[in-house]
Amino acid sequence: MEDVALDERLTDDSYPVTELPLCQLRLMDDTRYPWLILIPRRRGVSEVFELDEADQQQLWREASRIGQAFKAFLGADKLNVASLGNVVPQLHVHLVLRRQDDEAWPGPVWGKGEPRRYDLDELAAMRDRVLALVEGLDLKAD
Numbered sequence: 001m002e003d004v005a006l007d008e009r010l011t012d013d014s015y016p017v018t019e020l021p022l023c024q025l026r027l028m029d030d031t032r033y034p035w036l037i038l039i040p041r042r043r044g045v046s047e048v049f050e051l052d053e054a055d056q057q058q059l060w061r062e063a064s065r066i067g068q069a070f071k072a073f074l075g076a077d078k079l080n081v082a083s084l085g086n087v088v089p090q091l092h093v094h095l096v097l098r099r100q101d102d103e104a105w106p107g108p109v110w111g112k113g114e115p116r117r118y119d120l121d122e123l124a125a126m127r128d129r130v131l132a133l134v135e136g137l138d139l140k141a142d
Contacts, residue, residue: 004041007090013115015123017130021139022058023093025066027127030115033104034074034097036130038062039090046089058141059093065137067095073133080109 006024014026014037022042028035040051040059048056063081071079076097083093096109104112118126 004039004043006039007088009088010037010039010090010092015118015127017127018134020062020134021141022055023062025062025130025134027118027123027130028094028096029117029123031118031122032113032116033102033109034070034076034126035109036066036070036095038066038093038095040092042091045091046085047091048083050091054141061141062139063093063095065139066134069133069137070095070130071097073129084110 010026014028017025017027017036019025019041020038023038023040026037026039028037038059040055042051042055045051048059051059067079067081070076074097077100078098080096080098081093082096083091085091098105098109100106102109
């Protein structure tokens with residue numbers, strides 16, 4: 001797998017969880033919303049269609065399986081999946097769990113209020129939960 005440097009904004013706003021077959025999995029630093037980011041380890045890619053077909057399938061395999069398990073595990077009402085790239089051009093996919101009682105519902109989470117940063121204990125607990133969830137998934141190509 002390629003060694004790809006992350007955009008500085010991704011490293012500033014999130015924490016590493018683990019390496020998946022294609023992506024680095026990171027936890028967004030905002031306790032208001034359970035929020036994961038998948039970043040394919042491919043240099044110079046800003047759009048999904050710039051990945052080869054096998055990598056596109058692997059990206060959606062990782063996003064779908066992690067998203068489904070994450071939603072069920074934490075009991076969310078909705079999973080938002082997005083790849084915007086307007087501010088950070090490096091390809092990355094957001095998996096944001098939403099609840100009807102969250103402060104941004106039903107609107108988007110971007111630009112809504114100030115993030116509530118994880119303290120060290122909260123961060124360790126959430127990373128452990130996500131890591132345990134991911135370790136139980138089959139994310140390899142079929």
